[in-house]
Amino acid sequence: MSRTLAQILGLLLCILGWSFVGSTLAFGHWRVAQLEDRGGSPIVATPWYWSDLWKDCYDNTQSVVNCVNFMVLWEVKSHIQAVQGLLIVGLCLGLIGIVLTFPGLECTNIGGGRRSKDRMLITAAALHLVGCASGMAAYCLYINRVVGAILHREADPSKLSYEMGPALYLGLVASFLIILGCAVHCATACSGNHPKSRQPVDPFICEKGEEKELSSGRKDICGPAKISRNVSPYKMASVVTV
Numbered sequence: 001m002s003r004t005l006a007q008i009l010g011l012l013l014c015i016l017g018w019s020f021v022g023s024t025l026a027f028g029h030w031r032v033a034q035l036e037d038r039g040g041s042p043i044v045a046t047p048w049y050w051s052d053l054w055k056d057c058y059d060n061t062q063s064v065v066n067c068v069n070f071m072v073l074w075e076v077k078s079h080i081q082a083v084q085g086l087l088i089v090g091l092c093l094g095l096i097g098i099v100l101t102f103p104g105l106e107c108t109n110i111g112g113g114r115r116s117k118d119r120m121l122i123t124a125a126a127l128h129l130v131g132c133a134s135g136m137a138a139y140c141l142y143i144n145r146v147v148g149a150i151l152h153r154e155a156d157p158s159k160l161s162y163e164m165g166p167a168l169y170l171g172l173v174a175s176f177l178i179i180l181g182c183a184v185h186c187a188t189a190c191s192g193n194h195p196k197s198r199q200p201v202d203p204f205i206c207e208k209g210e211e212k213e214l215s216s217g218r219k220d221i222c223g224p225a226k227i228s229r230n231v232s233p234y235k236m237a238s239v240v241t242v
Contacts, residue, residue: 004107006188007121011101013181014128018094020174021135025087028052029165031146050165053084079145086138093131094178100124101185118189125182125189132178139171 024030033049047060057067070076103110104121146164 003188003191004105006184007105008107010181010184010188011098011105013177013184014094014101015098017132017174017177017181018091018098020170020177021087021094022091024167024171024174025053025084025091027167027170028055028057030142030167031162032165033162049162051162052165052167053080053087079141083138083142086134086141090131090134090138093127093134097124097127097131100127104185104189121185121189125185128178128182128185132175132182135171135178136175139168139175143168 029050030052031050034047047058049056049058051057055067055069057065059065070080100120101124102108104117104119104124106114106117143164146162146168
């Protein structure tokens with residue numbers, strides 16, 4: 001029962017993690033920059049610049065929002081294209097892993113025996129890990145660009161300095177949840193006891209001089225047949241017939 005609950009918990013962690021990863025694709029504020037209002041206006045209006053994978057935007061506390069969408073894909077910066085591609089590949093692998101996880105659960109009636117279910121569960125965990133690695137590479141690549149912009153800002157104060165937005169933190173948390181779910185699946189699959197299948201062996205029927213395999217697992221050499229004198233011919237005939 002505990003093994004089944006652990007597998008369900010791992011599946012829920014993976015689904016929750018990939019849901020967070022998918023939400024970061026549509027989530028804004030991948031990088032954020034705040035500017036002080038120096039216009040001398042009596043109304044406080046703090047401007048914000050923020051960007052995501054699809055547009056650059058400007059808004060302030062007066063709910064004025066202006067966005068510029070990335071119209072053509074091949075005109076987008078190369079690192080943004082790489083981030084988009086890595087996240088989409090990771091989501092596809094995660095979806096395949098979730099589909100393979102269901103027949104690998106012990107509580108389902110599909111997927112075959114326990115051994116085949118555990119193999120399917122390990123395969124799904126491997127797909128989750130590869131997809132998670134793709135997603136983490138995307139987040140780290142974007143974080144690297146943001147940190148590089150911060151360093152350039154220190155060298156040239158006239159340039160706009162961006163900071164990491166909440167979407168990046170959400171993506172890192174999602175990657176941790178996926179890795180945790182994969183660890184639970186691998187632990188439950190490797191802890192299962194798989195009895196070795198043994199073919200039925202008749203330890204009494206063998207030719208003279210050949211090896212016979214006993215039920216205990218060791219082998220013995222057939223010796224000359226020893227027939228008790230007290231056994232009646234009728235009993236001997238019945239044994240041979242059987």
